[in-house]
Structure formats: C-alpha cells, structure tokens
Amino acid sequence: MTNYPFFRQGTIFVDNSAIQRNSENKNSLSIENIFGRFPKEFFQFFSINVSKSTTKKSSVVIKPSTITAPWLENEYLDSNTSLLSVHSIQPSFIGMSDFAIGLDPSLKRILPEIRFRLDFQHLKSIAKGATSTIKVVTHRDKITDAKIYYAAKVYRKTKTSHKKRLNTMVYFLREWSIQPKLDHPNILKVICPCVTLTSVFNKSAGFCLVQEYCPQGDLFKQIEEKVLTLEDKCCYLKQILQAVAYLQSQRIAHRDLKPENILIGRDGLLKLTDFGTSEIVGNPGDNESIRFVSGAVGSLAYLAPEAFHENEYCGLLADRWSCGILLKVLFTGYFPFKTSVKTDLYYSKYMSILTDTCGISSTDESSFQTEVIKQIPTLQPLRYIPEGAKKIILSLLNPDSQNRPSLDSILGTAWVRKLDCCSNFSTDHENKSLQEVDFDASKPITRKSLIPRIHNHQTLV
Numbered sequence: 001m002t003n004y005p006f007f008r009q010g011t012i013f014v015d016n017s018a019i020q021r022n023s024e025n026k027n028s029l030s031i032e033n034i035f036g037r038f039p040k041e042f043f044q045f046f047s048i049n050v051s052k053s054t055t056k057k058s059s060v061v062i063k064p065s066t067i068t069a070p071w072l073e074n075e076y077l078d079s080n081t082s083l084l085s086v087h088s089i090q091p092s093f094i095g096m097s098d099f100a101i102g103l104d105p106s107l108k109r110i111l112p113e114i115r116f117r118l119d120f121q122h123l124k125s126i127a128k129g130a131t132s133t134i135k136v137v138t139h140r141d142k143i144t145d146a147k148i149y150y151a152a153k154v155y156r157k158t159k160t161s162h163k164k165r166l167n168t169m170v171y172f173l174r175e176w177s178i179q180p181k182l183d184h185p186n187i188l189k190v191i192c193p194c195v196t197l198t199s200v201f202n203k204s205a206g207f208c209l210v211q212e213y214c215p216q217g218d219l220f221k222q223i224e225e226k227v228l229t230l231e232d233k234c235c236y237l238k239q240i241l242q243a244v245a246y247l248q249s250q251r252i253a254h255r256d257l258k259p260e261n262i263l264i265g266r267d268g269l270l271k272l273t274d275f276g277t278s279e280i281v282g283n284p285g286d287n288e289s290i291r292f293v294s295g296a297v298g299s300l301a302y303l304a305p306e307a308f309h310e311n312e313y314c315g316l317l318a319d320r321w322s323c324g325i326l327l328k329v330l331f332t333g334y335f336p337f338k339t340s341v342k343t344d345l346y347y348s349k350y351m352s353i354l355t356d357t358c359g360i361s362s363t364d365e366s367s368f369q370t371e372v373i374k375q376i377p378t379l380q381p382l383r384y385i386p387e388g389a390k391k392i393i394l395s396l397l398n399p400d401s402q403n404r405p406s407l408d409s410i411l412g413t414a415w416v417r418k419l420d421c422c423s424n425f426s427t428d429h430e431n432k433s434l435q436e437v438d439f440d441a442s443k444p445i446t447r448k449s450l451i452p453r454i455h456n457h458q459t460l461v
C-alpha cells in the first residue's frame with residue numbers, strides 16, 4: 001500500500017505581510033500588521049511612540065528606535081537592525097542567580113499567582129525547535145522546599161539575517177501575548193515570560209518563556225513509536241477537539257496544529273502549545289468581524305488548500321483542516337497528502353472524486369466517503385478506524401472551507417459525546433515528586449516507559 005510517511009514537520013513562514021521595507025529600504029514593522037494583532041495587554045509591556053510615521057496602504061510604518069520595552073535589561077537588537085531599543089531598566093527586574101526572571105508589575109496582575117522573583121537552576125536541554133531550545137529548569141519552593149520543574153523555552157538569537165531575527169522576535173511576542181491569556185486544561189500553561197541574564201545559557205540576555213514541564217514529550221513521539229491503543233487515540237481525539245474548539249471560541253487561529261506541538265502533560269492530558277505563528281482574528285463571541293490571515297504559515301503537510309491559493313483566508317477554518325490531518329495521522333500514522341495542492345497525486349484525485357460525487361456536503365455523504373477510501377491509497381487505512389472518527393476526519397478535510405463543521409458541532413455529536421475522555425482538570429502539576437519527573441523527554445519512549453496513565457475517563461459533554 002502506498003502511503004505518505006509521517007515525519008517531523010518544520011514550521012514555515014511565507015508571510016511577508018508583517019515585515020515591510022520602508023523608504024530607506026530598511027525593514028520595519030507595521031503597527032497594523034503586527035501590533036494590531038496583539039491583545040491590549042501587550043501594550044502594558046511595550047510603549048510605542050511613532051516618531052515619524054507614514055500612512056501607506058492604511059498601515060502606519062514605525063521607524064526604528066520607537067518601540068521601547070522598559071522591563072528589558074539591555075538592547076536586544078543592535079544599532080544596525082534596531083527596531084526595539086530599550087532605554088530603561090527597573091532594578092527590581094534583575095535576577096539573582098544564573099537564571100533570572102523579571103516580571104513587569106502589570107504582568108503580575110495577569111498572573112497574580114507568580115511571585116515576583118524566582119531563582120531557577122538550569123538542568124539540561126531536552127529539545128530544539130525551529131526558533132528555540134527547550135531546557136528543563138528547577139525552582140526550589142522557599143516554603144515547602146519542594147523542587148518544582150519547569151520547561152524554559154529559550155529563543156535562539158539568530159545572527160544569520162535581519163529578517164530571521166525579526167521572525168524570532170515576532171514569534172516570541174506572539175507566544176508571549178497569546179498563550180498566557182488562555183485557560184484550558186488542554187492548552188499548555190505559560191508560567192511567565194522572562195529574560196535570561198548572563199547565564200549558563202549564553203553570554204547575553206535573551207527572551208525566554210517559562211512553561212509547565214511535560215516530561216513525556218510530544219504526541220509525535222507517541223505516534224511514531226506506535227505506543228497508543230485505540231482507547232488512547234479516541235481519548236486524544238476528544239482532547240484535541242476540545243483544545244481547538246476552545247481556541248476557535250477565543251477567535252485564535254493557531255496556524256501550526258501538528259503532533260509536534262501537542263505535549264503530554266504530567267496529568268496525562270494533552271497540552272497544545274507553540275503559538276508563535278498564531279493570530280488573534282477577532283473578539284470572542286463576535287462572528288461578524290473575523291479578520292482574514294495571509295501566507296503559507298505552518299507546516300506543509302497540515303496546511304489547508306486555501307493557504308496555497310488564496311491571498312487571504314479564514315485562519316479559523318484553515319485550523320479545522322489542519323485538525324483533520326492531525327486526527328488522520330493520529331489514527332493511521334500516515335499523511336493523507338504531502339501537500340494539499342493540485343500537483344499532489346492523491347490530493348488531485350481527492351478533488352476529482354469530490355467533483356464526480358458532487359461534494360462532501362451532498363446528501364450522499366457516505367458514498368463519497370466510501371469512494372475516496374476505495375480509490376485513494378493514503379486514505380485506505382481509515383477503513384480500520386471507528387466509523388465516528390472516520391466521519392469527523394473526512395468532514396474536516398473538506399476543501400470547501402465554508403463547509404467544514406465547527407468543532408463545537410463535532411463535540412456535540414452522539415459518537416463524540418459518548419467517548420470516554422480523560423478529564424483530570426487538576427492544575428496541581430507542581431506538586432509531583434522528583435521521581436515522577438525523572439522521566440526524560442529526550443529519551444526514546446516506549447509503552448513501558450510511559451508514566452502509568454490511568455485514564456481518568458469521564459464523559460464531559
């Protein structure tokens with residue numbers, strides 16, 4: 001049987017809309033394109049003065065040296081590339097040990113449970129992503145003396161090109177401004193953003209996001225190692241749907257849904273992460289003013305077809321497609337298409353069956369499904385998965401974005417409602433013993449090495 005093998009996907013950014021060239025041929029950030037997409041809390045950390053602005057195609061171009069981040073210790077970008085210049089530092093932000101943390105008082109309002117200063121000890125690096133290195137750090141609680149483990153996502157300082165540096169910066173700012181706002185058991189908790197000072201990490205200060213530590217690594221590993229039972233997969237399907245439904249309700253387009261970005265939490269629950277390419281596309285509850293996104297941003301095999309052929313498209317609907325690919329990979333271990341473009345053999349076949357059978361949303365939905373499964377080798381493994389899961393996957397993989405069902409409607413179907421799903425909503429991830437976190441995410445995973453996970457199954461909906 002021909003199948004598109006499953007392999008780790010890197011995130012791509014083919015999105016030039018955020019970075020523009022100004023009249024002096026220098027890159028500049030456009031307020032509308034970048035900062036317009038951040039929630040208002042963002043402006044509590046950065047003060048923006050437009051020293052000289054030009055209105056061009058309804059966007060204001062910010063000149064270099066006009067965005068200040070007073071909480072930062074030193075200048076992040078040098079004079080040749082300066083877009084951010086940092087003028088002041090408040091002494092209390094300077095950390096005490098080799099890994100230091102600085103929190104703006106306004107951030108404390110958002111994350112009130114975080115103490116002002118924390119000392120972290122660096123243990124080891126466990127993974128490398130496209131923009132960051134993930135390190136395990138510990139903090140000793142002064143009152144209980146318990147050792148608490150966190151994952152620190154340290155953004156790499158790329159020296160290669162100005163544009164790459166800007167991308168990393170934008171990546172950090174997006175994650176930082178979106179992820180801490182989210183509150184859902186299936187979304188990775190961000191403890192706080194911070195700045196690493198002259199430290200064990202590198203010689204100079206850099207951006208970092210302290211997150212809850214997920215010692216069992218990511219979902220990619222579990223799919224690759226084939227350690228999941230059908231019961232696990234059904235439970236995960238429901239958790240993924242819950243996470244994405246929550247994001248859709250918050251009007252956040254994730255834009256990089258894939259197993260590499262789903263971690264297994266210490267409570268055994270899935271935790272969606274990596275909001276570096278995400279966008280806030282509207283206000284919760286407001287269906288009228290959803291802003292479109294542009295560019296082929298994300299990971300190739302998961303990108304919706306419209307990302308390749310439309311200038312602008314709805315990021316929320318594109319996420320539904322990516323969710324369909326993700327679930328297909330979860331159940332079968334293979335991609336359905338290499339990329340959803342006409343030059344892809346199986347995608348073009350999929351499209352032609354769609355035309356012949358008058359589409360997925362036609363009344364005879366099941367005959368379309370039978371036909372694609374029969375004719376497209378990469379979809380044939382769907383025969384062996386539960387009927388309910390098969391229907392969800394194929395309904396999300398609708399090239400007509402408007403006809404992809406909402407995640408809420410899927411969660412409301414009888415099959416999903418009946419699915420048992422882990423629902424340990426405890427946030428007590430900090431009080432686990434040292435032994436429990438001794439599991440090393442960088443080591444290969446086997447069914448035996450998994451923390452014995454008792455499905456805390458409850459039917460939620």
Ligand SMILES: Nc1ncnc2c1ncn2[C@@H]1O[C@H](COP(=O)(O)OP(=O)(O)OP(=O)(O)O)[C@@H](O)[C@H]1O
Nearest residue numbers: 011127129130131132134151212213214218260274
């Ligand atoms: N909190 C965490 N606990 C344990 N492992 C983690 C954590 N965060 C990330 N990782 C591991 O590090 C890998 C890379 O993390 P992440 O995707 O956040 O980095 P990135 O630089 O944004 O990379 P990319 O854009 O390539 O996805 C993840 O796939 C996961 O295996």
